[in-house]
Amino acid sequence: MMLASTANDIFWMSRYVERAESLARILGAARRMSAIPQVLGDETNEWESALSAAGQRQAFGEADAPASEKSVFDWLAFNDKNPSSITSCLRQARFNARAVRPALTTETWEAINTAWLELKRFSGSSGRARDYNQFLQWVLDVSLKVNGSAFRNQLxxxxxxxxxxxxxxxxxxxxxxxxxxxxxxxxxxxxxxxxxxxxxxxxxxxxxxxxxxxxxxxxxxxxxxxxxxxxxxxxxxxxxxxxxxxxxxxxxxxxxxxxxxxxxxxxxxxxxxxxxxxxxxxxxxxxxxxxxxxxxxxxxxxxxxxxxxxxxxxx
Amino acid sequence: MGTTSFDEMNGHDGDCRQAYAELQAWLEETPKELLEQRRVEAEALFRRIGITFAVYGAENAEERLIPFDLVPRVLTAGEWKRLFDGLVQRVQAINALIVDLYGDAEILKAGLIPEEMIYANPAFRPEMVGIDIPQAVPVVIAGIDIVRTGPDEFFVLEDNARTPSGVSYMLDNREVSHLLFPDLIARHRIRPVESYADELLAVLESLAPRNARDKPTIAVLTPGSFNSAFYEHSFLADKLGVELVEGRDLFVRDDELFMRTTEGPKRVDVLYRRVDDDFLDPLTFRPDSMLGVPGLFSCYRSGSLTLANAVGTGIADDKAIYSYMPDIVRFYTGEDPILGNVPTWRCREPAALSHVLENLADLVVKEVHGSGGYGMLVGPAASKKERATFAAKLKADPDNFIAQPTLALSTCPTFVDGGIAPRHVDLRPFVLTGADGTRIVPGGLTRVALREGSLVVNSSQGGGTKDTWVLED
Structure with a gap:
């Protein structure tokens, strides 16, 4: 037995963290693909594929910019106005987690809360340009910690x-x-x-x-x-x-x-x-x-x- | 003012008091750089744990930390014994007062308190009159603010009988001390505070309605995650092992309260509510409240639900009632109060008002219903202009104010600006009352005014907190 609203928050918290992880994997694969010489390719744009895989092609289209590494990272990774960006997912996960804190183990809560605090490091125009790989790796680590701590300690x-x-x-x-x-x-x-x-x-x-x-x-x-x-x-x-x-x-x-x-x-x-x-x-x-x-x-x-x-x- | 204050480490004369000997030695041998490093660690720890609060109206202050001062405050077994006895006595009197005011009102018949002070008071809830309060314990959780002016001079500054907050800091501060200073802790024999949640659970269970099942269902009611004290609400639900609910999780059917769960409705027997009276039930109190539960009060009235604390307990923490507290203690316990009040002028009395107006520069003037350090004048710290403005307010509505002398609050060594300096402190112990009596976990929340010379310890006004150690005999 548990509060229905708690179950709902927990369900969505997990989905948002998983979504953030998945976005990070999609972006990572797209980066890798985009490095392949165009000679080999047709007109396929890896960044458009990444948007499609994330279900964001249409939403991105409204932003009216060509799909490039920078524009797609801005949209899928860092954009606070895009509710499906990695940063929005982690923010939303933390919001859900905070509402049901007692239902989480201390470690799981701290993993999400720490991620939310660290997020500031990557947001804002100064931080983000530096290292996409580092950011993606960090997202995978966050998801690992959230899931791992639950696996390890949760009733x-x-x-x-x-x-x-x-x-x-x-x-x-x-x-x-x-x-x-x-x-x-x-x-x-x-x-x-x-x-x-x-x-x-x-x-x-x-x-x-x-x-x-x-x-x-x-x-x-x-x-x-x-x-x-x-x-x-x-x-x-x-x-x-x-x-x-x-x-x-x-x-x-x-x-x-x-x-x-x-x-x-x-x-x-x-x-x-x-x-x-x-x-x-x-x-x-x-x-x-x-x-x-x-x-x-x-x-x-x-x-x-x-x-x-x-x-x-x-x- | 600072020069005449009693320092809890160095007394009046600068000789280290015995209870502080180990601490002083430790402070002397620990390099300031290390203290600074620990301070940074503590802050990171508090942020990671998420111990934050919101300040209403402050910009960009969605989640702020209350500064934690590294240097613990030390109380001896003897000092605690006296505080303990005095607090138990006072809280028992407060409970008797509330039961009486909503019952036979003997104290009014005896003429000890003017009737209009009760019946014209917004904190008095006529809806409570005649209700059978479970086990005659309306104030299950009380936070009594204590100030000190000398080795044996402890006074009650304020009684918080509604929904006192801060206990999560008492517990987290101890936790952080253990993490940061195991060596210092090992040099003392400190009484534990960790049993607070167990005690609170026992007390709440003891007050369950008679028709509750063997294991009563308890829940903590919060206004929601945007509330300034949300951390504490979720902390308490977690430590108690009970559900943290909002109004939307609850509903009333046939005068019983239920929460919506994944398995359907489940009855709630005891609600530790951290929502103010006004917002509890739109059918009885403020109709525009979105935080409460329609019909909740009828559950309480019918006896199917225990509220901790009861509705209408605010009548006892009104600052005008406060001034009558010594008489109230005598009336209900037949004993002299062990803990005194700070002398208080009730501005509603003409003689007191003129005294206050003449001595505004030396007094602290407070609104009767104010809290959080808002709406008060600290005479000695105020400018001439501020005092004049306040005097006008005072004359316009004297009933709304009381005045007290500016006390030379005790100071404790505090880590500020890279060094140790005395800062003024107060203390809020948490007093729990159940069917089988009153108990207090040895300790409390020490609040410290971090600005030099400041007497305002409220967290919303730049105060910090300290771990509070009660030593074994």
Missing amino acids: RNDRYWFSRIGVYIERADNTARILDVKYHVLLPEHSSVGGSLDYYQWSAILRSVSALTAYHWVYRQSFKPWLIADLLVLKEEMPRSLASCYQNIATYLDELALAYGRQGPAQRAARNTHARLRNARTEDLFQHGLHEFLEEFIAENNKLGMTIAEQYNLV
Whole structure:
């Protein structure tokens, strides 16, 4: 049993920290890609891809500037007026955390509060230009500390489970978006083209979910686009894959149901999605079209968030 | 003024008092650079923990720190014993007074306090008349402000009987001292304050309504995260292990209070509320309040809910009532007060008013309902013009003011501007009363006026805090 408003704040705090981390990974991968000589490429602009992966292309478009490293970093990393920037996410996470401080461990609270204090170092025109890499690394560290401290010290009760559910719903959303932005380079017929550009594109996808090394350990062969899709959608041992996210979501929702002595539509929906991902084969992903599959998944994942909110009075 | 003050380390004559011997030695052997380094560490620590407060009206002050002074204040076992006895006696009298005022009003019948001082007082809540206060304990948590002028001269300066704050600083200051000066702590035998949350929980549970379940449900009610004392509210909920709720988390059904949880409604039995009377229940008090819960007061009236503190306890911390406190203590306890009052002129009495007007340069004049150090005149520190302006205010509405002599408040060694210097202090111990009596964790919040010569210790006016050590026998 916990206050519904506390559950809501915890859920969103976790989502915002996870979102900040995901944005940092997307920006990191884009930086890497943008360093590839244009000779290899067509007109693809990595910075536009980064905006798309973050679901920010339209919002950025209204800012009316060409997508470049500086303009995209300004928008996705530092812009206080963009509610989906890294700094806004961390600010919002701290706001949620402060409202429910007693529900967090001291270490988790201090990790978020310290991040919020340090944020000042990076904001303002003076600080930000210096070192993008340093900033991105810092964001990853913050997320690591927030999650690690909860993993290490937090009581395993509904507070913890709601925070985990928030993390995995957000993560599933992010992985699906990253894949969807580049789905065209993952289509099987694309492989025949297979130039160096593809190689870089594939590695960029893997990088943005920290799966570059994992790919080689799992498949022990050179990049095959369908294997990349397989890894990020269906492989449960890959922590940022959709299957792994849903394994976790289903588990934590079941813990809640067990503790509360009652199941509901959220448990059923999560278990269904998880079962579908577990039983699917790689071919199935492409049969109906990868893009369609991902779009559907993103919508379903969103809906699960709302079902949870309804079932547990969060709204 | 500074020269005549009693210094708690060096007395009147400059000889180090025994309780401070270890501390003085430590201050002498510790390089000032190290103290400065510790001060910076302490500040970082407080920021990281998030111990901040908001000052209303101040720009860019969303979250400020109350300065923590490194040098602890030391009280002996004997000094504490007397304070303890005096505080218990006083708080018991305050509780009896409130029960009486909303009950048979014996004290008014006895003619000890003028009736109009009670019934015309905005802090008096007619809604409370005739209500059965659980266990006859309206003031569960009291913060009594104590000042000192000499080795044995302790006075009560103010009774805070509504929602006294500051206890989180008492506890956090000790925590920080342990982190920063383990060596200094090891040289003393200090009585612990850490049991405060356990004591508070026991007291709140003891006051649960009769129809509550075995393990009553307790919650802390906060106005929200924008409130200046929000840190303390969340701190207390955390230490108590209870939910921190806002008005929006609560609702009333059939004269019972419920909170909205992930498993549906759950009844609340005891509410430690940190929301003022006015805002508790828009159906009974201010109708425009967004902070409270419609119908909350009817739960209290029906006996299904205990409020800590009760509604209407402010009548006891009114500064005009304060001046009657020695008589009030005698009336209810049949004993002489152990702790005295600071002499107080009630400006509502013509003779007192003319005395005050003549001696404005030597007096401190306070608004009867004021708090936080606002709306007061410190005569000796004020300019001629300020005094004249204030005199006009005073003449226009004498009932609204009391006056007290400027006391030579005691000083304690304090780390300022890279060195140790005496600064004026007061003390707020936190007095808890439950069904089984009154208890006080040995210690309190020492507030220190960081500006040289200043007597205003309020955090909103540039005051700081100190860890307060009560030594074992």
